[in-house]
Amino acid sequence: MFSYRHAFHAGNHADVLKHTTLIALMKYLTQKDTALTVIDTHAGAGLYRLDGDYTETSGEAQEGIFRLLSEPKAAAAPVKKAPAATKTAAAGGAKPAAAPGWAPALQDYIDLLRGLNPQFAETGDIAHLKIYPGSPFIEQQFLSGRDKLKLFELHPTDFKSLSGNIEQLGVGRQVAVSREDGFEALKTFLPPPARRAMVLCDPSYEMKSDYGRVATCMADAVKRFATGTYVVWYPIIPRPEAHDLPRKLKTLAVKAGRSWLNAALTVKSSKLTTDTTGEVIRPGLPASGMFVINPPHTLKAELQAALPQMVALLGQDRNAGFTLEHGG
Template sequence: MFSYRHAFHAGNHADVLKHSVLIATLQHLIAKDTALMVLDTHAGAGLYRLDGDYARTSAEAEEGVLKLAAAASAPSAAPLPSLLQNYLELVRGFNQGVQIRVYPGSPFILQHLLRERDKLKLFELHPTDLRALAGNVAQLNAGRQVAVLQEDGFEGVRRFLPPPSRRALLLCDPSYELKSDYARVPDMLQDALKRFATGTYAVWYPIIPRPEAHDLPRRLKSVASKAGKNWLHASLTVKSGAGERPGLAASGMFVINPPHTLHAALREALPCMVDLMGQDRNATHTLEAG
């Protein structure tokens, strides 16, 4: 079984990038009345305590969401770009008082924004995370709006595409513990685009020194371009990958059929993410579209 537990990483710089893009994308999609189908292929536990044992072990949130929150509430702070402001506001909504102790994972972020008519399908394979996710989701009393499925997310999404309402957002956020995940992501997207060409598809990936990771953005661009679809690719590097400080140095988000507003929102927010979460002079970002 997998050993990756997202609780160790909740609220880190990669979550800030992933979740701020996810929120901006979903906010755009729900501006239209028609019901939306949202698919989260790798859901995790749904909700995390930043003062719990897992998160304290790595303290990654301190270099991510907590840094952002501290910078935003400094007396002389300039207002954050709207993409980050919306993200922080949503995270704060899960907390009482100024301290951020609870961090929403993608399932809770998504459910928080959805309307009653929208549907959310959450896929999670790991028994521990599945139990936590099912327990957390049960507290939402969301009824039939949210389904927790112990299934392979890459495979499971197929039967929900195309959705009855012909509107969908898919988040694909694997742990990439298995080398095969790097190939399964573009394969799944290629199939999804055949089933439902107008869906919005968002993929997170780690930027690490292994050939499959390096190759993934190129493969994603190829899948999108062959299907004749627009794409947006953002990456955030917070430190040198070769330095002495442990932990992930960089990650990327790739969105197919992105909202037309996302490019400008990211162009404004990415330099601010670098300023606030950068850990050394290698901190940087990229933003490209096709």
């Protein structure tokens, strides 16, 4: 049950999508004067070392944040405009061209990384990009004194790391860390006192039951507090449960009469290949998605600008592309 450690995956392409989206959400939701409650059901360790043993062992950050930042970004033609609902890789597998400079949502993401890595900010040298924030640190960056952040993490080692990392922030009672099952603990915080909340549900999916638990948890949350913003990250892998989850969330949102947005980023083929010796090579995680119930009205346009750049810079083969759907 506790085999998954996000430290192996920190800064990968899924984190680029997840955290760019999360920053856009937090930036919008914290603009209002009314207090916001943010609940992170599977918080992880909070901070990660990109030069640590876990990250260097997996190499996933090299195909994620390091690849994003090492590619020329000011070169080519403007990003091709996406249709109103959906955009995929260009015909024939060509990558969409990157826009001059960063899309605003990606710029915000990179600026946050610079804030945590002063030497990287000063020099621009990605060799100095060593600290990577998990969702708890991203969420806390945007909170005002009136807002609250509830973090849940069951893994004993990650819970200990999370508690220590949050303590270093010196934010007192603004952030609460609990070693509890986030799926179950969420129920006790909805509806929130000030009637404004954002929930991030980002389990490991190491157990097939997680897919069903996410759908059930979100259905219960929307029933308890219909106007909250609910954010679900999910992997896109050759497993029926993975493909069923966004469909279930869409059905849930439609039945509840709530707006929704689904953004998915594919960086490579999901097919198994073989090396010269006939050994099977597994592709790792080829794609992931972010499903948002009650998204801000600004989110679609922000991701429409950012996703083509993610494909152009993170795509590894002709299967790279993205979809962006919304409704309600």
